[in-house]
């Protein structure tokens with residue numbers, strides 16, 4: 001077994017004293033560790049905490065999650081965004097139930113073969129739950145390593161990914177892989193932070209090449225290549241005597257399997273009046289009175305800017321459209337809806 005690196009020893013000592021008390025720490029239930037990891041991808045701990053509690057209370061075991069209707073899973077996930085995580089979570093739970101008799105797989109390769117589980121999540125579950133020697137590399141680890149070793153290779157390049165993974169593997173403590181990984185991530189989250197890292201009192205200062213070279217502020221390096229897509233969304237809310245019409249989004253999209261109002265999406269900004277003259281709206285508009293149109297509201301996601309307009313219409317007679325589901329307006333809260341629709345409804 002390789003000897004542990006002094007950096008790892010210092011990190012673990014620091015972790016024991018400074019770690020935050022979080023419900024997914026000090027447990028070795030792979031199901032709950034997996035849940036916490038999936039929830040915390042792209043989500044802050046403060047926001048993810050309540051979701052973790054709700055999920056573990058509603059579905060105490062992976063079989064409970066596998067047996068749940070997808071609509072329920074999507075509704076509980078509502079507000080967390082990146083809904084593919086919830087769809088994959090549900091699909092993977094079903095795989096564990098069917099293929100592994102409800103027992104979470106205990107090898108890295110089997111864990112990684114589950115839907116939605118990548119290198120990072122597989123290493124996290126393998127090391128936290130099964131004490132297997134796999135090093136995790138998340139955003140916090142990239143930052144800590146880039147500073148400790150003064151590495152300027154962009155962390156989002158394929159060369160960077162290889163280089164940082166190799167370094168993380170070399171530093172890994174084989175006796176305590178789970179604790180080492182937790183310590184590394186926690187250190188990045190609360191000590192070696194993106195802004196104002198606590199360099200003055202840092203237990204790793206003597207090893208930190210960025211501190212010695214005064215390059216802390218410019219590390220880690222990232223290449224800018226994110227393309228932002230603009231989407232113009234026009235939601236039509238057809239009201240009839242306390243009922244509204246919704247549809248389930250079946251196409252591949254960030255909101256796949258969530259519910260929404262009748263939607264027209266355009267690639268370019270479109271004036272509401274012009275849109276209301278669209279031929280495709282005729283069958284609906286002939287039968288309804290337009291009550292209100294909101295101003296366009298912007299919602300910012302990491303890769304998309306959404307511009308949403310809501311149209312409230314009162315129908316003179318019920319709609320006869322098989323793709324639309326008629327429900328009581330007061331029952332909307334029981335359906336998984338995109339966050340921008342929930343926000344609109346809350347404002348009302």
Ligand code: SF4
Pocket residue numbers: 144147148191192193197198199200202203204205208210211216
């Ligand atoms: Fe991070 Fe500063 Fe410590 Fe270096 S000295 S590891 S930059 S907190």
